């Protein structure tokens with residue numbers, strides 16, 4: 430056997446035993462090598478110290494020790510290496526600086542959840558178009574978008590024809606319909622607002638995201654209008670009209686919604702969306718979220734939101750593991766919108782979107798939306814991002 434055949438044989442066995450160190454891989458040259466981090470990728474059931482190699486904007490290898498040259502090396506020792514984070518409920522598109530700011534938090538994909546309706550959808554579309562990472566928008570069924578006096582308090586604003594026209598115009602960037610429903614947003618119109626949101630969504634085969642909590646109608650009646658693939662955000666909203674009853678049981682309509690494939694999202698936010706006692710009851714009932722999201726705004730750093738890694742840390746004290754928390758912000762989120770179907774994973778061939786995180790151990794205080802605090806012993810901190818193979 431000459432040397433070339435020998436190297437070929439070694440390469441074949443390395444491919445067969447992907448976890449074996451690639452001793453003879455030195456000839457390979459990658460664009461970027463992330464070395465020595467604890468790689469946690471729930472999409473591959475992986476939690477191990479590994480190297481991640483990237484070429485041409487895609488994941489090229491994830492192995493115990495990659496002894497190859499690379500144009501650039503990131504020393505990730507002591508850090509977590511996860512698929513790029515996906516935040517499915519933000520208001521990133523309210524300002525041009527939003528996408529760049531959340532990229533620093535490790536967010537490589539975002540959804541703007543209804544900042545604008547038909548009248549000004551072009552504003553959010555413009556931000557999505559220029560975003561460095563993938564950004565898409567949900568159109569607010571209220572044609573004037575988010576209003577201080579209530580998006581659809583005047584039912585005429587839930588204008589089906591206007592929303593359909595706007596989606597038809599921006600079909601590639603509008604990926605769903607948002608219905609905000611609290612008593613100071615939709616009042617007694619909440620049920621009809623969801624019905625109209627579904628009418629709009631049905632024409633384009635799109636999901637509806639409802640914002641629950643403090644509604645006039647019982648939440649069970651509202652979720653009955655949701656189909657497979659729709660999303661309930663603010664799932665930890667306290668009463669009135671929480672998704673648990675007074676004795677701590679999840680409402681039957683909510684259980685039925687999950688059975689038929691409706692997703693449940695945290696939507697941290699700032700006011701009225703989460704309270705520790707309600708969170709404790711829902712977690713104890715075993716109804717855990719599919720996704721975390723921030724409900725991010727440019728002021729989030731000064732609130733209990735801080736960033737997506739902080740929001741991901743809040744349920745570690747309720748029994749969620751580090752890997753489960755990362756799943757909620759990666760692989761689970763990737764399944765909700767087609768634009769993210771090939772994301773949320775570090776499997777070979779996937780677009781190379783990577784979040785670097787630090788998992789610090791100590792004493793950390795976390796805030797709900799009612800000035801309530803809990804203390805946790807672990808917290809995720811952002812420590813960098815790689816977007817399409819480039820350091821963010």
Ligand SMILES: [Zn+2]
Nearest residue numbers: 518519542724
């Ligand atoms: Zn929101």
